[in-house]
Amino acid sequence: VKLDLTYTVIQAHDQPGDKSLPEQGGVLQLKKANFNRALRKHKQLLSSCHYAPLSAEGPHVSAAFEGAAAELQGSEVKLAVIDVTKEKDLAKDLNATGPPTIRLYIDGDKQNPVPCPVPQTSASILTWLKRRAGSAADIITDSQSEALEELTVVGFFKDLDQASIQVFYSAAIDLPDINFVVTQNNEVISKYGLTHDVVLLLKKSELIQAYKMTSQTSKEELIIFITVYQMEPVTEYTGETVTQILTSPVLNHALLFVNKSSADISEIYSAFKSAAEAFRLKILFVLVNVDEPRNGRLMEYFRVRDFEAPLIRLVNLTDHVSYHLPSDTLDVDTIKTFCQSYLEGKAKPKMQSEPIPEGWDKKPVKELVGMTLEKVTFNPDKTVFVLFYLPYSRESRALFPLWEELAEAFKEQEDVVVARIDASANDINMSMQRSYPSLCLFPALHAERVVVYTGNRKLKDLVKFIEKEMEKAKKERIKVSRLTGVTV
Numbered sequence: 001v002k003l004d005l006t007y008t009v010i011q012a013h014d015q016p017g018d019k020s021l022p023e024q025g026g027v028l029q030l031k032k033a034n035f036n037r038a039l040r041k042h043k044q045l046l047s048s049c050h051y052a053p054l055s056a057e058g059p060h061v062s063a064a065f066e067g068a069a070a071e072l073q074g075s076e077v078k079l080a081v082i083d084v085t086k087e088k089d090l091a092k093d094l095n096a097t098g099p100p101t102i103r104l105y106i107d108g109d110k111q112n113p114v115p116c117p118v119p120q121t122s123a124s125i126l127t128w129l130k131r132r133a134g135s136a137a138d139i140i141t142d143s144q145s146e147a148l149e150e151l152t153v154v155g156f157f158k159d160l161d162q163a164s165i166q167v168f169y170s171a172a173i174d175l176p177d178i179n180f181v182v183t184q185n186n187e188v189i190s191k192y193g194l195t196h197d198v199v200l201l202l203k204k205s206e207l208i209q210a211y212k213m214t215s216q217t218s219k220e221e222l223i224i225f226i227t228v229y230q231m232e233p234v235t236e237y238t239g240e241t242v243t244q245i246l247t248s249p250v251l252n253h254a255l256l257f258v259n260k261s262s263a264d265i266s267e268i269y270s271a272f273k274s275a276a277e278a279f280r281l282k283i284l285f286v287l288v289n290v291d292e293p294r295n296g297r298l299m300e301y302f303r304v305r306d307f308e309a310p311l312i313r314l315v316n317l318t319d320h321v322s323y324h325l326p327s328d329t330l331d332v333d334t335i336k337t338f339c340q341s342y343l344e345g346k347a348k349p350k351m352q353s354e355p356i357p358e359g360w361d362k363k364p365v366k367e368l369v370g371m372t373l374e375k376v377t378f379n380p381d382k383t384v385f386v387l388f389y390l391p392y393s394r395e396s397r398a399l400f401p402l403w404e405e406l407a408e409a410f411k412e413q414e415d416v417v418v419a420r421i422d423a424s425a426n427d428i429n430m431s432m433q434r435s436y437p438s439l440c441l442f443p444a445l446h447a448e449r450v451v452v453y454t455g456n457r458k459l460k461d462l463v464k465f466i467e468k469e470m471e472k473a474k475k476e477r478i479k480v481s482r483l484t485g486v487t488v
Helices: 035-041 057-071 088-094 122-133 163-174 186-191 219-229 242-246 265-278 293-301 332-343 370-377 400-409 459-484
Strands: 027-029 044-050 077-083 102-106 114-116 152-156 179-183 198-203 206-212 234-236 252-258 284-289 311-316 322-324 366-368 383-389 416-422 438-442 451-453
Touching: 027 057, 035 044, 035 077, 057 077, 057 122, 114 122, 122 163, 152 163, 152 186, 163 179, 163 219, 198 219, 206 219, 234 265, 252 265, 252 332, 265 284, 265 332, 284 293, 311 332, 366 370, 370 383, 370 416, 383 400, 383 459, 400 416, 400 459, 438 459, 451 459
Parallel strands: 027 077, 044 077, 152 179, 234 284, 252 284, 366 416, 383 416
Antiparallel strands: 044 102, 102 114, 152 198, 198 206, 252 311, 311 322, 383 438, 438 451
């Protein structure tokens, strides 16, 4: 599961053409031709490059930018946006397929931009700018702070000059949607029976969790603590929580697929929540209601059907390999044992495959599935180029016509296979790039090798790439033959 958003700044040379800097809602609408000019004109340029039409995140981020732009009128900060769905040539320059980022360029310095968190609201942007331009002293207060309605992170430090408060403030900058305060009010700390140099998560007068700071505590460790404990032990997957779930620094996710109206929901939820408490900082526990139609895409991704519930899947967001709890009994001990085996690397991934389609090898583009993937791709006598795609991805579907053209270009060469595979319906048990669509070539070698293609997605470039890799494989086979005396 990956957000379809990327924010960055364009590093491009000015080009002849329109010298104006068009705006919409107070936000600059930049292109490759005018970015450098905007960078020179504005002391601070906060630029967003996004795929607004392709992502649910796009509209709300655009709204946050417009709201912040209105508040920042007359300041030295200017907000800008570039839609790379229209500026297609820039997508390659920007490598706009990575995790969401926003970058602030200061004094025209292209080489050292300041990364900014993805904003939830315009207030997020304003708070971030204010905090990064200030100091830890800006969040020191004499009030008890815990009376605030919203979640508040309270730092209680004996010495305001110590390094720990700087770590605390650095975390505050990276979490602009959360209230942060520092206090030395002894009534706050004594109320909860704690000592100095602790971080408290409070809501109203309730202590959610306390964290003891040490000289070794890093900003990253503190951020993980805060972002994990601001959520409930179990978070239900909804339109309101999806961003929070996907941007969590905890990358191991346990998903309980269950019908919330089932008779045993209370018992199952209780066991799942108890397990969640035991693995709080290591695994994020998520409940998915299979009776909710809006969860259909997520269920499709994990290949879960409503009648199969309840079941539990574990997945790491860096590789998207899925693990299935091998039990029909979802009690707390079974769930804990499964989670522990996963963390220790003992759990086995759940490998799935679509049925082999009839006539899969008769068309120009071969239709692979999990059961045929390795057999076809690791053929020492054939060069195999595979498109790993997601059927619900517009970017993936846009490559289908190109793949047909490529297959047509090599239709007379029996030693070249052009194929594709639905990565959402078939588990891929290979070490390869996991972002999709992914273009991977398997050379004709007596070795299981994968070459990930990252060049231009145009027919002539793909043909050139295949021919180059075929020549390299040929030379390697000759080299191996000379060394071993065996014809390969």
